[in-house]
Amino acid sequence: MRPKLELLDRDLLARILDEAFEILEVIGTKVGAPEALDLLASAGARIEGGVARLPEALVRRTLQSVPHEFFLYDRTGQPTVHYGGDDVHFDPGSSCLNILDGETGQPRPAMTADLVRMVQVTEMLPQYAAQATALVCNDVPSEMGDWYRLLLVLWYSDKPIVTGAFSVPTLRTMFDLLAADSGGMAVLQEKPRAIFDVCPSPPLNWSAFASQNMIELARAGVPAEIVSMPLAGATAPVTLAGAVVQHAAECLAGICIHQLAKAGAPVVWGGAPAIFDMSTGNTPMGAIETAMLDMGCAQVGKSLGLPTHGYLVASDARQIDAQAGLESGSSALLGALAGINMISGAGMLDFLACHSIEKLVIDADAIAGAQRLIGGIEPRSEKLALDMFTQTGIHGDFLKLKETRALFRKEQHFPSAVIDRSGDSNVSGILTRARQRADELVAGYQRPAISPEVETALVTVALRQAKASGLDSLPGIELPAVVSR
Amino acid sequence: MLGDFAAMRQSIFDGAPESAASLAKQALVAGVPPLEAIDQGFAPGMADVGEQYAQHNMFLPDMLASAEAMKAAMSVLEPELKRHGEQRATAGTVVLGTTKGDIHEIGKTLVGTLLTANGFKVHDLGVDVASEEFAAKARELKADIVGVSALLTTTMRGQKAVVEALERAGLRSSVKVIVGGAPVTRRWAEEIGADGYAKDAVSAVTLVKDLLEHRFALDSR
Numbered sequence: 001m002r003p004k005l006e007l008l009d010r011d012l013l014a015r016i017l018d019e020a021f022e023i024l025e026v027i028g029t030k031v032g033a034p035e036a037l038d039l040l041a042s043a044g045a046r047i048e049g050g051v052a053r054l055p056e057a058l059v060r061r062t063l064q065s066v067p068h069e070f071f072l073y074d075r076t077g078q079p080t081v082h083y084g085g086d087d088v089h090f091d092p093g094s095s096c097l098n099i100l101d102g103e104t105g106q107p108r109p110a111m112t113a114d115l116v117r118m119v120q121v122t123e124m125l126p127q128y129a130a131q132a133t134a135l136v137c138n139d140v141p142s143e144m145g146d147w148y149r150l151l152l153v154l155w156y157s158d159k160p161i162v163t164g165a166f167s168v169p170t171l172r173t174m175f176d177l178l179a180a181d182s183g184g185m186a187v188l189q190e191k192p193r194a195i196f197d198v199c200p201s202p203p204l205n206w207s208a209f210a211s212q213n214m215i216e217l218a219r220a221g222v223p224a225e226i227v228s229m230p231l232a233g234a235t236a237p238v239t240l241a242g243a244v245v246q247h248a249a250e251c252l253a254g255i256c257i258h259q260l261a262k263a264g265a266p267v268v269w270g271g272a273p274a275i276f277d278m279s280t281g282n283t284p285m286g287a288i289e290t291a292m293l294d295m296g297c298a299q300v301g302k303s304l305g306l307p308t309h310g311y312l313v314a315s316d317a318r319q320i321d322a323q324a325g326l327e328s329g330s331s332a333l334l335g336a337l338a339g340i341n342m343i344s345g346a347g348m349l350d351f352l353a354c355h356s357i358e359k360l361v362i363d364a365d366a367i368a369g370a371q372r373l374i375g376g377i378e379p380r381s382e383k384l385a386l387d388m389f390t391q392t393g394i395h396g397d398f399l400k401l402k403e404t405r406a407l408f409r410k411e412q413h414f415p416s417a418v419i420d421r422s423g424d425s426n427v428s429g430i431l432t433r434a435r436q437r438a439d440e441l442v443a444g445y446q447r448p449a450i451s452p453e454v455e456t457a458l459v460t461v462a463l464r465q466a467k468a469s470g471l472d473s474l475p476g477i478e479l480p481a482v483v484s485r
Numbered sequence: 486m487l488g489d490f491a492a493m494r495q496s497i498f499d500g501a502p503e504s505a506a507s508l509a510k511q512a513l514v515a516g517v518p519p520l521e522a523i524d525q526g527f528a529p530g531m532a533d534v535g536e537q538y539a540q541h542n543m544f545l546p547d548m549l550a551s552a553e554a555m556k557a558a559m560s561v562l563e564p565e566l567k568r569h570g571e572q573r574a575t576a577g578t579v580v581l582g583t584t585k586g587d588i589h590e591i592g593k594t595l596v597g598t599l600l601t602a603n604g605f606k607v608h609d610l611g612v613d614v615a616s617e618e619f620a621a622k623a624r625e626l627k628a629d630i631v632g633v634s635a636l637l638t639t640t641m642r643g644q645k646a647v648v649e650a651l652e653r654a655g656l657r658s659s660v661k662v663i664v665g666g667a668p669v670t671r672r673w674a675e676e677i678g679a680d681g682y683a684k685d686a687v688s689a690v691t692l693v694k695d696l697l698e699h700r701f702a703l704d705s706r
């Protein structure tokens with residue numbers, strides 16, 4: 001049996017959806033992009049002062065065309081991430097400004113070299129099914145911040161990518177990069193390598209950028225991941241149930257715009273909900289209620305048959321300490337038990353304001369534990385224990401049994417050296433162990449084989465954009481000889 | 486005793502705008518000078534709330550309710566103050582907003598709320614605000630402080646643009662510019678020629694007070 005945890009009973013689930021539809025019909029949603037307003041108006045929505053009121057029938061109709069599953073593909077064209085059902089994948093947290101310096105243990109602005117190292121470490125850890133455009137590099141002009149992350153990930157990784165744009169023009173640059181990587185827009189559409197996060201603004205506001213973003217993604221055939229983030233008590237109702245209703249309404253509205261732009265385009269019911277800390281005004285990502293919100297929101301999406309996403313495995317600690325461990329570890333378990341298709345957030349600290357390669361390495365072991373958990377307890381043999389006892393007798397020595405040797409690898413997960421089971425009193429602290437492990441992973445890393453044509457195509461797009469920002473080199477990338485500056 | 490100062494103080498502490506307003510009216514009817522009602526009645530209630538908030542006994546929703554109660558009392562007392570020709574030592578006027586292209590509003594709004602609760606007049610321009618709008622509003626309101634929030638690395642430059650817009654408008658010498666938001670640092674503030682940086686809403690209040698030096702009557706209990 002695959003263990004699963006649901007927080008909403010049938011009645012509450014139905015009430016949540018009913019209210020979400022009612023909110024969209026009665027209160028409506030703000031929509032910023034004129035094109036999105038036009039799409040909604042011609043489909044029968046009532047538009048008034050930038051607010052669209054969406055009839056339930058319209059929203060239900062657009063829901064019909066959403067694919068219930070799709071894949072992200074790696075560079076070699078293998079479908080390695082399955083959005084759909086109860087499959088669970090993890091990827092690092094996204095677009096962070098700061099990194100916890102591995103040497104000093106202090107946060108500092110992230111640079112291209114940090115992102116390259118993080119991509120290499122992520123590439124080597126099987127727990128991460130996808131890369132994230134995890135850091136915004138402070139050593140490139142800020143207007144190229146979003147697409148430059150994607151370039152570096154494409155350059156150093158084979159895995160699928162969870163990314164996102166900061167503006168519509170740069171979104172187009174990111175399409176160009178992905179098309180260059182895939183060998184054309186048609187291949188990208190057929191076998192998408194990346195998915196784009198898009199955030200509505202809570203409450204109930206599909207800003208001009210966000211709504212236009214959804215339209216562009218739908219038309220380009222590149223998967224969109226709605227990252228609705230009600231902050232319960234500040235930008236959403238304080239009750240967890242109320243915040244889940246708002247999340248549902250925001251997702252439904254986003255799906256409506258998206259599917260009207262292009263029916264059948266892939267879209268994910270996702271989010272980064274959180275509670276609002278009434279003492280500090282912070283948005284704790286490691287709070288148990290935050291995990292409960294993610295679970296509740298995902299359950300609603302699943303009830304509609306949609307692929308899901310959540311934001312967990314992040315901690316609010318500012319250092320890699322016991323708080324970071326307990327918050328990240330417990331939310332990894334809960335996310336996995338909820339069957340969320342893509343769980344973003346590993347590696348992150350300080351309310352998503354700081355990333356850490358060492359934490360990413362530690363979190364990988366928490367994730368491995370969560371993945372083991374959802375593997376469940378299996379019978380493995382016809383008699384569960386009796387046959388083994390028959391062989392060994394009452395004073396049995398199980399270590400010698402052939403069953404032991406045949407099955408222990410299936411039954412036990414072997415954590416990396418980050419998890420100390422040595423029993424050695426002189427063992428180094430977890431931060432040192434994580435740093436060593438990161439060094440080993442980087443030492444074992446090999447850059448993927450990327451064809452010269454693809455490299456040239458990527459660099460051509462990138463240099464064109466970089467030059468517009470006054471840069472004639474690409475930090476973190478050794479330019480192939482064929483490319484003339 | 487003419488006014489029930491303890492009840493006034495309590496009404497703020499409880500975050501009860503109706504009773505704050507009616508106590509203010511009663512005080513006026515009873516002939517209590519409005520300034521005395523503020524200084525001895527309502528303002529100490531706000532100070533109590535601040536203290537309890539700092540000690541984690543009261544929380545942001547409590548603080549907001551108290552700020553509302555304070556507003557209710559002031560709206561009764563302020564016209565009387567003016568009629569008496571009495572001048573409240575002005576705490577200062579703050580124009581607040583989030584930079585162009587940036588729609589993060591929670592932090593900025595929180596800063597505004599705490600400034601309001603501490604007696605400042607806050608004009609919140611909202612989010613995605615052009616630098617010229619900051620300058621125009623600052624001119625219109627003769628603002629003492631312009632506060633600019635930015636949560637994205639890409640929109641931080643908008644803070645510099647506000648400094649420049651104020652310069653172009655010839656207002657730079659009369660207005661202090663303060664900046665904040667997650668990616669913003671003290672160093673950045675210095676680099677763009679802002680007058681101050683605060684890491685959170687509580688320190689933003691201290692910062693504004695320091696910058697303006699003179700203290701508000703409400704706070705001079």
Ligand code: B12
Pocket residue numbers: 094095096097136164165166197198199200201202203209229235280281282283350351352353586587588589590591592593595596631632633634635636637638639663664665666667668682683684685686687689
């Ligand atoms: C909530 C949130 C959102 C919400 C905002 C909701 C709203 N109505 O405001 C939504 C979902 C809309 C959103 C959207 C986006 N977001 Co956002 N968001 C956040 C998040 C999680 C929390 C921000 C927050 O409200 N914090 C709580 C408040 C209380 O704290 P605060 O804002 O820092 O404010 C305090 C202080 O900074 C200070 N302060 C703030 N302003 C001022 C001003 C002055 C004058 C002073 C003195 C002090 C001061 O006092 C405040 C109170 O204590 C941050 C992560 C983070 N930790 O900052 C990301 C974050 C800022 N977002 C980020 C991103 C990338 C985005 C998007 C681009 C995502 C996308 N791809 O669509 C969009 C941007 C849209 C746009 N054009 O603006 C990134 C920024 C990365 C970067 N390199 O710039 C962050 C850091 C998260 C991350 N790691 O990915 N986001």
